Amino acid sequence: MNAARDLPLRRLRLRYSDDSFIDRLWTIRRRWRLLLRLSLATSLAFFIATEVLDHEQAFFAPIAAIVALISGGGARVRTVIELVFGVAIGVLVGELLILGIGRGPWQMALVVALAVVVGTLVGLTGLALTQAATSSVLLTAVIPFAGTGNPAVTRFLDALVGGLVGLVMVLLIPRNPVRDIDREVQAFLRRLGSVLTLIASALREQDISQADRALARARGMQPLVDSMKETAHNVAEIARISPMRWRQRAHVQLYTATVIDLDNAVRDARVLARKTSALLRHHEQVPADMALAIDALAGAIGIFADDLSERDDFDEARGELVQAARMASLAMPEAVTMNSASVAAQVRSLAADLLYASGYTRDEIDDRLDFD
Known part of the structure; x- marks a missing residue:
């Protein structure tokens, strides 16, 4: 019984043992463009959101940049659109509910469920639906600083900035x-x-x-x-x-x-x-x-x-x-x-x-x- 339970683990070890440390170093070398894009995109998106747009807690901007760079192979323009649209649905539903019911565990459950329902009704799927759910969670869990403006608008702008910066990095530092x-x-x-x-x-x-x-x-x-x-x-x-x-x-x-x-x-x-x-x-x-x-x-x-x-x-x-x-x-x-x-x-x-x-x-x- 224990042997059967350990079989997936042994297979995992075997798969990883096939790659030597030198192989992994070569993999890192081949990914230098991705590492450079990720580093520049996250820092630039965060800089624009915080210093140019004067947003506090601008975590959506670097997150959106990462999603646009990694999750959109073959359809990055569509990914950015879905990302921004999904965030818009999530923050819209979340903000409207939070204004009426406040923040807390049961409020989060309700906000997430309704964000997914609304997203599904308007035709969101895949990444866009995921972003609708995650953005509603973040909006519920993170209490914005006083005087930072409308959280729904700032979160939406941060997602837009991050997605566009990620796309620009692909254009300026493309793979061969x-x-x-x-x-x-x-x-x-x-x-x-x-x-x-x-x-x-x-x-x-x-x-x-x-x-x-x-x-x-x-x-x-x-x-x-x-x-x-x-x-x-x-x-x-x-x-x-x-x-x-x-x-x-x-x-x-x-x-x-x-x-x-x-x-x-x-x-x-x-x-x-x-x-x-x-x-x-x-x-x-x-x-x-x-x-x-x-x-x-x-x-x-x-x-x-x-x-x-x-x-x-x-x-x-x-x-x-x-x-x-x-x-x-x-x-x-x-x-x-x-x-x-x-x-x-x-x-x-x-x-x-x-x-x-x-x-x-x-x-x-x-x-x-x-x-x-």
Whole structure:
């Protein structure tokens, strides 16, 4: 019983032990822009709220700056709007009630509940609804100094100042969007290539265990896919709103346009691994040269990755992808089985996904992959 209870803790220790102290130092180094933005944004927001607007207890300003910087990847402008709108609802409901019922534990319970109800009725969700609740709590819990003006107005202005300062920091100290998305995509493509290499080895050696490992590895790529999608949304926003990164917009768009097709490619790789495992498990005839076709596909992925990084024209990658699909088609045995046909079909589908990612249209792909 104790062992079962301690299992999550052991997993937590294992996960953290995977990162050495040097790895964490490198993580801090990569986050220097975030650290700089957080430091400048919180201090500047607090300075504006206290020294320029003459607000006491201006804690909403630095808090709003932090929320805008950290919680809004991919939608920071919308985050700032939701933040300010949520705070407005919270302070409006809170201030109106506090004027009539005062402050205290039961008053806080009522204020928070009504703030969430009102926020829901006007259509707030997610971060905006959270800010409506938290701002009403702070308004109830913190007693303003005498003579500091209307608390609802000051809290609202503080949230507006903090949110805008956080957004300005993103504009003035933006991450390198090309480098960020390239790191994600290259890691994904390397893993995808390793899956295909393992599948080819399984066919060549007729080793079911390798096919099963390839399937497990392909299934384990979903976190990479999710991270890649999130990064794509984030860098697209940075390239769109930051003048310092406008010159990178075309390259960023090239990357972000590939994300959906790359997601489809890993789905095809999972099916390919599963059909390869089934083919070997049922002792079906292994198609001659099918392993070579899949190796060629893995090689084409490496070329595609280089072309994407260097903004090349993809001509070489496209040629290799078409050749891999052709090899798979020619490798089909005379006695076709369901699994052998599926293996060849998935090689073609995977090649087609990457051709889509390279900018080919559906008609162009059909024309290039028509081997009849």
